[in-house]
Amino acid sequence: MSSAVSDTVASQHRHHEDIPPSQVIPHLLEELGDHHELNIAFTTTDVLPIILYDGGRWHFYQNVHAMEQAGEYRLVKGHVVRVQDGKSPTLDLSVTNLVVFQWIGMLIVLALFVLSARRYRRDPLAPPRGIQNAIEALVVYIRDEVVRPNLRSERLTRQFMPYFVALFFFILTLNLIGLLPGMHTATGAIGTTAALAITAFLVINGLAIREIGIRGWLHHLLGGAPVYLAPIMVPIEILGLFTKPFALTVRLFANMSAGHIILLSLIGLIFYFRSIFVAPMSVGFSIFIYLLETLVCFLQAYIFTILTAVFVGLAIGDHAHEHHAEQSSS
């Protein structure tokens, strides 16, 4: 096992050295994506299990090395392909590098919350301290400034606060982890952001259907226009249902990748000009971009959360109000 790991690490190193100068940037961009090897703190280790669904059955391998030993599949340019015909398997459900980074992020957030939860259980009326205070400030901000004004109902706010809080802290933590040297940005991959947008899509439409009924939801597809405009409005609104999560997906992914790419370009300038005098400028700008990225980490977590809340508010429309009023008056 250990020899297999060191073997792969060695091959990885060889792999790095083999890259021609013109391919450095494309290769580094490739590195921003997902991998089958665990890529953490500047080390690459081949410990992640490969899970494939192909040809109507499941394939499990301990790691990439074990998979290649078995001879049925091999890794080409970071992708698992069949040895037979060089095509991808039906579904590659392997635990990848970014999945591990998501776990790290999850564990950090859960640890912080569970630790502060202990304090809340001990004395709910005590003033919050330390990290508990920071979490509480953010949670209260999300509740009072993001969720409540958009959902416009105390019941829905109470019910959906866990989702929005989870969403915000998940994105924020993954963003911030990505800023640490030697770590990867899980939110800088379309897969992650797409999945989060899918949850947003489910919450938006699920909540809308539950609150205003399927008829209300269908009525919303008219976008408030007269019925004879339905042939135009309905396709647009249906498209709108999907553009919202798509925008969420791309916005977060692009923001988290862009900073990294700019940093890469700035540092790349030094090598492009082959001059040490470019370095102060590159480093200066890099620090600026790095700080900007720190801001963007918070900003994008906030934007993803508030936009989801806004979309939920739009999907419910004013019906929630009426519904609520009817309930309270009867």
Next chain:
Amino acid sequence: MEGLLQISPGLIIWTLINFSLYLFILAKFGFKPLQTALERREQTIADALRQAEQARAEAQRLQAEAEELRKKTHAEMVELLRQARQQAERIVAKAAEEGEQVKHTKLQEAEREIERLIAEARATLQREAAELALQMTQKLLATALDGEQHRRLIEQSLTYLERTN
């Protein structure tokens, strides 16, 4: 670029699994105590504020009451003082008047007494003078004049004396 822009279904599915699991644990073990504590604290603060407001109103009411009481007491005190002063003045005036009256009465009494004494003295003097004159005249004349005549004679001369006096 391919690595960066690829959409891997595996990562999407894993993220969905991870996020669901994370959401479940967070909502149950992390967020619930926080929410409960927040709501309790907010309730407590709201209650405390309401109580403080009530206490403030109560204190204000009490203060107003005390102020009113103080004013009333003050007015009463002033009134009492005024009455006391008036009474004192009246008593003093009455005492002075009474003193004056007593003095006046005493003086009158004294005057009357003096007059009475003078009259008495005068009467005594007249009687004794008349006696003396009679005895002297009796001795001088040695004649037995009618007592009645003598007396008339003497009284005439006394009246004359008195008139000249």
